[in-house]
Amino acid sequence: MQPWLTDLQQLLTRGDAVVLVTVARAEGSAPREAGAKMIVTRESARYTIGGGHLEWRAIEIAREVLRDGMRVPHLRRLERLSLGPSLGQCCGGAVVLAFERLDVRDLDWVAALAKRVHAGTTTQRSVSFSPSHEPVRLADADPGTRAPECLLWDGAGFDEGDVQLTETIAARDFPVVLFGAEAVGTAFARVLSTLPCRVSWIDADATKFPPQLARAQWANVTIDVKAAPEDAVDTAPPGTAFVVMTHDHARDLVLAERILRRDDFLFFGMIGSRTKRRQFEQRLAAHGIDPARIARMACPIGIDGIDDKAPEVIALSAAAQLLQAVEAARAAPPAVPDQPFSMLQPLTDHDTDTC
Template sequence: MTGLATFLEAHLEQGAILVSIERAEGSTPRETGATMVVTAEGNSGTIGGGQLEFHCTDIALEMLASGESSRRLDIPLGPQMGQCCGGRVGVVLERGRPCHLAALQAAEAARRASQPAVLILGAGHTGRALAEALMRLPLSVILIDDREGQMHDLPVGVACQRLDDPVEAIASAQPGTAFVILSHSHALDYRLTEAALLRGDAAYVGMIGSATKRARFAASFRRRHPASDALACLTCPIGGDDVDDKRPEVIAALTAAELVRSLLAKQRASGQSVAQGRQGPGRRAGDDGVAA
């Protein structure tokens, strides 16, 4: 997926219009700051789709043809616009310049640096499917395995790492990392899950498995760490147990939704707190490991 900065850079000389939401009131398709780039050859990004986006694209194309440099719009999202959101947006359209490119590049770098980290520990069928499901989301994802030759034929853009002992990745991860554990071995799953839980600062710890597998792990964990309450932070099975479908792609889709809800909701809540300060068990099998 091409970033806005890359797209703008490729079309800066021939002409491009940046279309941005500078004000969003009430119910709107996108938030303040949402941006797309319009050129005579096509667009990149979105300000929410629908008639709002069609209307702004038409105006941007008019600006490209006439040489107009900037325009501001105040648009109610009601019947006249063919939208039923009911909110109102302020839109700014500007001819792309090098300063816009630099700003987009800086913003994209900042977003990448702030994206929640997800370590997928196990590059079997489900681990690979999960990496593919997450690669287009605003998450920093690394697929890790201890086996040679396990990282072949991965889609472009999926970061991967082979470690003799994947526990090293857990030990060196940043606070707030999410750990998804679905290796080829129950014993390795247990060791990785224990290490992730004992950190005490993970945003998410999930282990593929069944009710039996969870119970066995929990019994072992309590014997080894009787004073710890970290088990309350374990998600097992990953993806929930309300869909009885063990295909890797299905488990990956359910787990991806679970991670988005967990990580991005926490990220949003954390951002809101900063702004205010300034003013069960189930069943799931799959992957190489057997959910006993």
Template sequence: MNGWIDALAELHRRGEPCVLVTVIEERGSTPRSAGAKMLVSGGRAWDSIGGGHLEYRAMQIARDMLERGAQAPQLERFSLGASLGQCCGGATVLLFEPLGRPQARIALFGAGHVGRALAPLLAALPCQLRWVDARESEFPAEIPPGVARVVNDEPLEEVERMPPGSHFIVMTHDHALDLQLTEAILRRGDFAWCGLIGSQTKRARFEHRLRERGIAAGPLARLRCPIGLPQVKGKLPMEIAIAVAGEIIASYNGDPCSELRATTRAEEHPV
């Protein structure tokens, strides 16, 4: 890459958010003039606003913004003296501009009928999808671009591998495994959304067992079961997948509709 412009184009292509840091004001002696830029992603930085502790502090601020999912730009003023470990003696003002929307991290457990319908829908969204099943033969021959196919005989391990703030979808072929996965996710407590495929009857049965295993009322109340926006009717795998994708979109966009529960689905969905 030849600089921050090329890096920005590549990050945009990959759907990876970043922060553009620009010197917009300089007073006295400063390491770089107004207009100097640095692009910061979660793991790298391109170009420079002057190096030293100023640049290190700017990268810290930028990565904190990325971690928080900040979308509003912000201004920061720095005196380039001893407190910052600089000897220029001047002052500078930096503009931090978040670019690109943070991608939702989603773990989809189950490669059955609904999972195979849902994965391509999620792959077309601004998200990073890990698709998990112990049965390699259940995955389609072609996996949608950008989807990480994970064949693991111990799918519970994948719960721990997801970062905080992730979305979890549980729709395996085995109710006992569904219960184990749901328990592990609820025990984490740091998930953005957790959905379990099934009926109100399945939810009641799972809630009873999860309470017996020590899961508190707070995490249980956040469990989505049945899943899928109730306005989207139908029992075909694609109809269910569309309803589930709609609820996840509402969740990561902060839409109040994400609080809706699909209470109108009376029967367990095929998986």
């Protein structure tokens, strides 16, 4: 789910008027990419289009649109801002910002878009900035489109009245299956709760999970108690990131073999030492796993150069490595049908075994 879309739907349902600010175009060096969004209300601003004076000026303009829109339904406005001395920013580029005043009358298309994104449907949203205030249009994205993009079609210029913003909104969250609910697993689940992913957190012992009150804000984390956690490997969708953070080496080996017999995972990482890795390499090879596939296992998990074994440090390092894998997969050329993600992962050379 897109967090900004969830917040937008809640605000409109409550009857609030808001301004949706979108980076419609980024020229040269800019703090955020085209498609980045911010929501501005009379009292607050949520999310960011880059911070600094750019954002301060964007909020100022948004509140003007919010006020002027009380007389003009569906008021929309475009502004080109240079990121130089006039804004006190050193990026040197420029951005075109799109401002859309929304209220309860926009709830239908916002709810429809939220439903499509929740279902994983990549959607094209088109917004006209002509004086006629045409309604927002939603349509299926072109076949094969898998990445978000944002294009501003400005014809002969902003003053010609034929400007249109077309953006592709794709579900950005990715599935994660996390095994282990002890200290490191809990720290990692806490980090994942702040990221755009859907987490299935699995352990055989229900008492290891933190109390519900402690995880009340972890909306994207689902707890699953399984007597045989390895069964969750087979039911996970293609493109899943598997992370093993238990302290049961025998179970870890079973999980590793089950995961590596699939060839459609986004990422596979496991806490452990270099010694544990060498032992697992030998045993997995003896079980018939191709060494090239074993090489995809990130164990010890985490980015290179961070050796601290505190659970919170391991969790942040592992999350950074996972995000690297996600970015690499999204940047990779379209894959063949039976291999939806690039799965080659860099190996690390440090221990994350907390035993």
